[in-house]
Amino acid sequence: MADRTPLVIDTDPGIDDALAILLALASPEVDLQLVTTVHGNVELAQVTENALRVLHLAGRSDVPVAAGAAGPLVHPLPERAGHVHGAAGLGGVELPPSPVPVDPRPAVVALAELLLAHEPGTVTVAPIGPLTNLALLLHVFPEAAARIGRVVWMGGSATRGGNVTAAAEFNAWADPEAAAAVLGSGLPVTMVGLDVTLPTVLTQAGIERFRGAGTVGAAAAGFLRQYVDAARDRYGIDGVCVHDALALTEAIVPGTLGTVRREVVVGTTLGAARGQTLVDRRTVAEHGVAVAETVDSEAAVEFLVSRVCSYGD
Ligand code: BDR
Ligand code: CA
8 A cells, every 4th residue: 555644633522523533544545643632522632632532542652742822712602512422521421541741842833843854745633623723823923834735624614604603614604713723824725614524414223333343433432422412403314414523534535526616715704604614616716725526425424434434343
């Protein structure tokens, strides 16, 4: 196999975040070298603890976890997403604690050091939460940020409206100023938004396949239960939208999703349009954000299920 792509996941676990981390670790195409955490679904201390525990579950406590921003760049969040992910972020499932402590470095320092240690253009960064850490990296270590090969972000929405407000997807809404900075930075960003994640539903049948696949699969089936309940209430579907895992699929196998380069503006006013990602679909923008517009949802779900099932015991 060709060289594995060095990968960093910036995350707020979060049920679909946990699944995304498990997917990356089960994928030989990528080499997960760092996990950075960010406020988002629940508080920073909790998502950091969750990231450590998910890595431990997968037997990969060797991957360092560095804690990042505890809140958005400018305006405090009015609410988080404990109602979707459970108060502690993993759907009420308590995974065994990791024997390894959190990395002492702030997330942006760990990320900058990793980027500076690799050839420019070789590292993929997959932020699957608010973009606060990446915006800070751009400001504090611009020379390191410029070395990122690809940013594959789960967030935003071009055609589907929002999921946290009528206009905004959660990760964009949770730090719109950061999203505006990153999407406008000129970095090679792929936006994996609700347009492709809402149709990509992991059904109960898929979750049942996890249950028969060893400790990791059983734990995943356990924390997905809460997500199924939230999805039923919110979208009336019997299954879950695996938002973050779909972004990771695109990070693992570039080209999984059909993307078109678009100009994207993020709403940063305090009104109803806060956090909206306004995607200009009238034209192709040569230097714009690669917006994921098409997906083979069935293939993406099968990819996820088969990879997570590959843990066995
Ligand atoms: C995004 O919001 C979070 O709740 C999920 O983890 C995902 O990253 C979906 O809008
Ligand atoms: Ca997330």
